[in-house]
Amino acid sequence: MEEKIITKEDLLKLCDDIIAKGHTLLAPGIAEYVPVTNASQIQLDSSALPTKASYKSYVFPKAEPILYYKRSKNDVQLIDADVDGKKIIVLGAKPCDTNSINIMRHLFNWDYEDKFFDLRQKHFIIIGLMCNSFDDYCFCTSVGSSPVSEEGSDLFLIPLDEETFALRIVTEKGDEFIQQYSGFLKEGDETRSFAVIEKVKHPEKAFDSKQVHEWLGNNFESPKWDGIGNVCLSCAQCAFVCPVCHCFDIVDEDYSYSEGRRMKNWDGCQFGHFTLHASGHNPRDIQSKRYRQRVNHKFRYYVDKFGQILCTGCGRCSRGCPVSIDIKEIVANCKD
Amino acid sequence: MNNIYMPHLAEIREIIDESPDTRTFRLKFKDADTANSFEFKAGQFAEYSAFGDGESTFCIASSPTHKEFIECSFKVYGKVTQSLQRLNVGDTIGIRGPYGNWFPLDELKGKNLLFIAGGIGMAPVRCVIENVLDWREEYKDVTIIYGARSVSDLIYKQEIGEWKIRPDVTTVVTVDPGGATPSWDGEVGFVPAILEKTAPASENTAVILCGPPVMIKFTMPVLTKLGFRDEDVYTTLENRMKCGLGKCGRCNIGNVYVCKDGPVFTYAQIKKLPQEF
Numbered sequence: 001m002e003e004k005i006i007t008k009e010d011l012l013k014l015c016d017d018i019i020a021k022g023h024t025l026l027a028p029g030i031a032e033y034v035p036v037t038n039a040s041q042i043q044l045d046s047s048a049l050p051t052k053a054s055y056k057s058y059v060f061p062k063a064e065p066i067l068y069y070k071r072s073k074n075d076v077q078l079i080d081a082d083v084d085g086k087k088i089i090v091l092g093a094k095p096c097d098t099n100s101i102n103i104m105r106h107l108f109n110w111d112y113e114d115k116f117f118d119l120r121q122k123h124f125i126i127i128g129l130m131c132n133s134f135d136d137y138c139f140c141t142s143v144g145s146s147p148v149s150e151e152g153s154d155l156f157l158i159p160l161d162e163e164t165f166a167l168r169i170v171t172e173k174g175d176e177f178i179q180q181y182s183g184f185l186k187e188g189d190e191t192r193s194f195a196v197i198e199k200v201k202h203p204e205k206a207f208d209s210k211q212v213h214e215w216l217g218n219n220f221e222s223p224k225w226d227g228i229g230n231v232c233l234s235c236a237q238c239a240f241v242c243p244v245c246h247c248f249d250i251v252d253e254d255y256s257y258s259e260g261r262r263m264k265n266w267d268g269c270q271f272g273h274f275t276l277h278a279s280g281h282n283p284r285d286i287q288s289k290r291y292r293q294r295v296n297h298k299f300r301y302y303v304d305k306f307g308q309i310l311c312t313g314c315g316r317c318s319r320g321c322p323v324s325i326d327i328k329e330i331v332a333n334c335k336d
Numbered sequence: 337m338n339n340i341y342m343p344h345l346a347e348i349r350e351i352i353d354e355s356p357d358t359r360t361f362r363l364k365f366k367d368a369d370t371a372n373s374f375e376f377k378a379g380q381f382a383e384y385s386a387f388g389d390g391e392s393t394f395c396i397a398s399s400p401t402h403k404e405f406i407e408c409s410f411k412v413y414g415k416v417t418q419s420l421q422r423l424n425v426g427d428t429i430g431i432r433g434p435y436g437n438w439f440p441l442d443e444l445k446g447k448n449l450l451f452i453a454g455g456i457g458m459a460p461v462r463c464v465i466e467n468v469l470d471w472r473e474e475y476k477d478v479t480i481i482y483g484a485r486s487v488s489d490l491i492y493k494q495e496i497g498e499w500k501i502r503p504d505v506t507t508v509v510t511v512d513p514g515g516a517t518p519s520w521d522g523e524v525g526f527v528p529a530i531l532e533k534t535a536p537a538s539e540n541t542a543v544i545l546c547g548p549p550v551m552i553k554f555t556m557p558v559l560t561k562l563g564f565r566d567e568d569v570y571t572t573l574e575n576r577m578k579c580g581l582g583k584c585g586r587c588n589i590g591n592v593y594v595c596k597d598g599p600v601f602t603y604a605q606i607k608k609l610p611q612e613f
Contacts, residue, residue: 066341069387074347076387076428080339111596112581115337220590220610247585250341250578252390260388262341267584275576275586278392278414281549283575283589283613293588293612301591 002169003188008044010184011157011165015039015091017181023087026055033058033090044092046159047133050314054097054243055090059120060104065261066116066250072258081261083119089177092129092157096140096314099152100243101126106306107246116264125177128153128170130196134203137315139328142206145313148197158193166193207332209299209309215334216300220292228330229288231323236268238294238317238327244310247274269293299331340581343385343430344370349405351425354491355484358456359421360397360409363429375434376400378441378467379460379572379600382433383580384408386419393577395599396434397459399466406431409459409491435580436599439464439570441471444542448477452555454527454547455484455491460572460599461546462492465499472504479506479536483527483551486515508534528554531562538563545571545603556603566604573598573606573613589613 006014016039018025026033027042032053036042068079090097101121108117131147140146150156154174158166166188169175178185239245249267254260267274270290276282284290302310311327318326350362365371376382376396383391392414398407412421423429441464449468453461461482468475480499484490490509499507510523510530523530527547543564545555552571559569575587575594587594590610 067339071387074426074428076345076430078342078345078430080342107583110582112340112583113337114583115339119337220612246583248578248583250391250584252385252388254388262385262390264341267586269585277574277576278417289612296590297585297588301588304591 004167004185005188006167012039026090063265066264068261070259085119087123089125091127095149096312098128102152103244127155129157137318138203139206140313143309143311143313206328212334225288225292228291232287234270236270239268241316343432355489358411377438378464379438380434385430389419390416392416395460401470411456445474448541450536450543451480452545453482454551457547481508483510485512487517528558532558543569567602569603
């Protein structure tokens with residue numbers, strides 16, 4: 001790991017250059033990560049809470065065409081959908097967001113590679129920013145991350161004072177990217193950044209993910225699921241704000257009598273129709289079964305399949321839940 | 337990079353109305369290279385497109401030994417199957433696949449085979465039967481027990497006729513009580529009862545069992561009583577799927593993905609799964 005120092009002023013100049021080059025620069029806005037058109041809009045606030053939505057939709061869009069079709073008398077013509085492989089730089093990504101693409105990559109590139117996800121993720125540069133605050137919903141430390149985790153970041157910023165950041169070069173991709181801006185960089189001093197990191201307060205660990213994994217394996221039929229099922233509205237906002245939820249639907253959309261497109265749209269396991277068979281049979285017919293699926297998928301099935309918890313501990317699902325279901329509490333309660 | 341969601345195009349060469357609500361398409365890939373290179377094994381499934389209405393998941397109902405065409409059979413139930421039903425000979429559909437695992441026909445060589453099917457569950461079984469009959473000398477006794485609600489609900493009547501006249505196959509066809517017509521010459525009774533009556537030997541026998549969950553539920557105790565072991569009973573699970581590729585997230589039963597780890601499972605494997613299917 002190499003460490004440099006960059007002033008806020010130079011960092012903003014760097015941002016202006018990224019924008020001038022025509023790349024997309026994403027930074028946390030009020031509700032979500034937004035494309036920045038002028039570097040002066042950027043707030044690099046390490047004490048901000050996670051935005052309501054992550055930048056997931058830039059790598060896995062809410063709705064995207066996967067092919068186009070044209071019907072004529074008997075025939076059909078298919079046209080492949082292109083992927084916009086534009087470079088996307090995320091500046092100031094929270095440590096609870098930076099690893100999201102790595103986590104989802106297991107799924108999208110598992111056996112069959114999803115080109116839509118794959119081509120987009122290749123063009124991401126993630127500049128993480130140390131996090132210096134948490135609220136009651138944060139639980140990154142319970143899922144193996146932390147407010148100072150560099151995992152998933154290509155470059156990582158640590159605020160040294162009001163005007164200066166330490167910039168850690170985490171990956172080769174990050175190194176290659178920052179080389180072109182070497183004029184902005186000064187030699188770093190690790191003792192300064194370590195001193196900052198040491199003072200960062202971490203949210204208390206709410207559960208032990210290994211114990212949760214084991215409990216879930218033995219308690220598929222636990223009455224605890226019934227209690228949650230009675231509260232949850234099955235609105236699936238939790239899936240939509242989650243940085244790593246990736247379930248989708250495939251539907252056709254005609255836009256004229258003869259032409260249309262096939263779409264891949266976000267879907268959510270909390271919807272009743274998600275697993276509904278055409279016959280009317282539904283394997284997850286009641287909400288308790290659907291919530292059980294959600295928790296098991298995140299903390300057991302994904303771990304078994306890919307060795308990775310399907311959760312970053314950002315707490316967005318709980319912050320946004322209309323009936324105040326706190327996943328941290330539910331998972332912490334996954335014990336005898 | 338390949339688009340894994342891109343189907344192959346196929347022309348409907350023939351339509352067979354199997355029953356009032358079940359239809360078979362005989363399909364030929366439009367692209368000659370695809371037609372030559374498309375290979376699958378008995379039990380695998382595909383995603384079939386009715387462009388404008390979407391995709392639906394069915395098994396490939398023809399045998400992999402028949403290279404000149406592939407067939408699918410579907411019951412008209414939802415939006416996509418209704419849309420497929422409106423298509424005519426000469427029209428184009430999409431096919432993505434083959435996906436999933438298959439019946440281990442190579443491993444079962446030298447064994448007796450007992451096929452038990454109910455209703456539309458005959459579609460995946462028919463694929464295996466036709467495959468086995470093309471490799472007939474590789475297997476010992478072949479017994480087929482097939483049941484449907486009524487005479488008109490029996491599918492593959494043509495094939496059943498052919499199996500019945502073969503001396504090297506025992507074919508028993510039954511309809512549920514109340515489903516017989518005056519001219520019906522087969523059995524009357526539910527599949528489990530007819531299985532018990534037929535009482536095939538369990539020694540060195542593998543069972544291929546597909547049908548509605550209620551049929552499987554009552555057939556399994558009879559098989560156990562006849563001496564069959566759970567690991568010798570093969571069946572398929574059919575959960576709702578969209579991608580067929582292990583990504584869209586809806587077909588899992590616990591950490592088993594039906595689209596990738598299935599659709600073929602032994603009853604011993606199914607008993608270990610969480611009861612969520």
